[in-house]
Amino acid sequence: MTSGFVLALELIGTFAFALSGATVGVRRQLDLFGVLVLSFAAATAGGITRDTLIGATPPVALADWRYLVVAMIAGLITFYRCDIVERLRHPVQFSDAIGLGLFAVSGAAKATAYGLGPGGAILLGILSGVGGGVVRDMLVAEVPSILRRGELYAVAAALGASIVVAGEALHLPSTPLAIGGAAACFLLRYFSIRRRWMLPVARIESTQASDQQ
Amino acid sequence: MTSGFVLALELIGTFAFALSGATVGVRRQLDLFGVLVLSFAAATAGGITRDTLIGATPPVALADWRYLVVAMIAGLITFYRCDIVERLRHPVQFSDAIGLGLFAVSGAAKATAYGLGPGGAILLGILSGVGGGVVRDMLVAEVPSILRRGELYAVAAALGASIVVAGEALHLPSTPLAIGGAAACFLLRYFSIRRRWMLPVARIESTQASDQQ
Amino acid sequence: MTSGFVLALELIGTFAFALSGATVGVRRQLDLFGVLVLSFAAATAGGITRDTLIGATPPVALADWRYLVVAMIAGLITFYRCDIVERLRHPVQFSDAIGLGLFAVSGAAKATAYGLGPGGAILLGILSGVGGGVVRDMLVAEVPSILRRGELYAVAAALGASIVVAGEALHLPSTPLAIGGAAACFLLRYFSIRRRWMLPVARIESTQASDQQ
Numbered sequence: 001m002t003s004g005f006v007l008a009l010e011l012i013g014t015f016a017f018a019l020s021g022a023t024v025g026v027r028r029q030l031d032l033f034g035v036l037v038l039s040f041a042a043a044t045a046g047g048i049t050r051d052t053l054i055g056a057t058p059p060v061a062l063a064d065w066r067y068l069v070v071a072m073i074a075g076l077i078t079f080y081r082c083d084i085v086e087r088l089r090h091p092v093q094f095s096d097a098i099g100l101g102l103f104a105v106s107g108a109a110k111a112t113a114y115g116l117g118p119g120g121a122i123l124l125g126i127l128s129g130v131g132g133g134v135v136r137d138m139l140v141a142e143v144p145s146i147l148r149r150g151e152l153y154a155v156a157a158a159l160g161a162s163i164v165v166a167g168e169a170l171h172l173p174s175t176p177l178a179i180g181g182a183a184a185c186f187l188l189r190y191f192s193i194r195r196r197w198m199l200p201v202a203r204i205e206s207t208q209a210s211d212q213q
Numbered sequence: 214m215t216s217g218f219v220l221a222l223e224l225i226g227t228f229a230f231a232l233s234g235a236t237v238g239v240r241r242q243l244d245l246f247g248v249l250v251l252s253f254a255a256a257t258a259g260g261i262t263r264d265t266l267i268g269a270t271p272p273v274a275l276a277d278w279r280y281l282v283v284a285m286i287a288g289l290i291t292f293y294r295c296d297i298v299e300r301l302r303h304p305v306q307f308s309d310a311i312g313l314g315l316f317a318v319s320g321a322a323k324a325t326a327y328g329l330g331p332g333g334a335i336l337l338g339i340l341s342g343v344g345g346g347v348v349r350d351m352l353v354a355e356v357p358s359i360l361r362r363g364e365l366y367a368v369a370a371a372l373g374a375s376i377v378v379a380g381e382a383l384h385l386p387s388t389p390l391a392i393g394g395a396a397a398c399f400l401l402r403y404f405s406i407r408r409r410w411m412l413p414v415a416r417i418e419s420t421q422a423s424d425q426q
Numbered sequence: 427m428t429s430g431f432v433l434a435l436e437l438i439g440t441f442a443f444a445l446s447g448a449t450v451g452v453r454r455q456l457d458l459f460g461v462l463v464l465s466f467a468a469a470t471a472g473g474i475t476r477d478t479l480i481g482a483t484p485p486v487a488l489a490d491w492r493y494l495v496v497a498m499i500a501g502l503i504t505f506y507r508c509d510i511v512e513r514l515r516h517p518v519q520f521s522d523a524i525g526l527g528l529f530a531v532s533g534a535a536k537a538t539a540y541g542l543g544p545g546g547a548i549l550l551g552i553l554s555g556v557g558g559g560v561v562r563d564m565l566v567a568e569v570p571s572i573l574r575r576g577e578l579y580a581v582a583a584a585l586g587a588s589i590v591v592a593g594e595a596l597h598l599p600s601t602p603l604a605i606g607g608a609a610a611c612f613l614l615r616y617f618s619i620r621r622r623w624m625l626p627v628a629r630i631e632s633t634q635a636s637d638q639q
Contacts, residue, residue, distance in 0.1 A: 022246065062337070141356050148458065199459055202452040278544070
């Protein structure tokens, strides 16, 4: 992949993530600044945390103004015309799945380039994909939806990141590897939504019982 | 500005921010350690996050013991004599506005010195000013007040940071620039409180409707 | 202490911290991914934050795969057999106190090695010990228990970190110093649980009164 093509796809993912952040902000009746903060945080917190952890400072989402501009546009549209965003729910979910795949793959590749081993690189690929959603929900004092709903969201990111890490260990060429990883993540996410594949959720009988001791 | 003068003003801002953190801690009935953590977090989390993001490690608020001491004094006073802090509400709000201006200006200048472009520098100026308040509220599981109340708090920080960034692009001398930026931030904050200038807050009709689908 | 011995003790502490994270996740009925995230966050967030703040990137808990594996094992056991974890509550509390002492001591020593002064090193020792528990509770939108319960938890970490920092200033040999610091932390924590030594908790009469103004 040329870097221009990757950047274009990343900015589409940024836009989709920012819409999800702004929508949460509007639902929680934040003010205009709060909605813009949630747009930017949802779109960039995963990548900013990754870059900080691997020592790639300043993070690319702060150094390249295009991430900020794309997130602000998404935030302003959602703030003033959230009826449009609601109507576009399916395209947004589609873009979000593309963004998830791209961020997972580019996060794992970047972590590997900065010297992390397989476990750390997969972790940072997952973090790049899901970190924005976690920070978005923490900012409105909610338990992050990706920790409780049982959807195959982080698992899809883990699949994409793992394909990149495994392929790099086998010295496969990086461009098809990245495309394959992102596509696998996208497809797993897409089919898990359509077919309602779910993770198990914790049962609490025994825990409740022990709380009564 | 001499660096001694700036340090003195920054420590005044640190004290004011720490009082706000400790007051939130006392209201939420934290223990003594919790109140001190909120003092320190409210006073320094913005600057610590800025320094970490630009790679200026260790952050100055950890490397220079005076920030810790000032925050601890503010926390102890608030814990044991919060009646005094309540009586001083107006001076505290005044110092807080001064701190906001100083941190916004010094944050933007430091980010520029570490190579960030205009957008990133303004963002980090805002973060330096408002980050402590965000972390303070997240630590007590509340939606940060600066995201929802509609007050011109972050906007004032953005104004101060923008003046510094614009002036540096025009090669204006840095000392009057910093004074001007901090003063503009302070004045906008001050008049917005007195005249109740507010940001728009998200309306949710259409979103609620779509939730019922 | 040989580094192998320290690593073994640190992994025991990691396991104990991960159990506490996973138990919170199960109680809040997170899904499997959420429980594993809380395991890893509770076990490693303190050390990861410390390493990021001092510029030791990538953090050791990401670079060394054993931390991840130990945290995942603890998370899986808790998710599928939390009855066992409940029955082992006392051993877990015991391991947790050992982990607290070790992380406080190694955190303070590492911060000193990276050039921080006494105040910053003690702060980072405390952060290494208690940071995981704070992030664990923030991820489930609760006020961190170590900020409100009044237990001598952070104070024990501060004692261990202070002994290391004071001893290094006196040029005492580092191995007995680390053992002494960790033991002091463990003993203070252990006796404070048995004898119910508590920190003062904020009183709020005057604050409530002023809220009614």
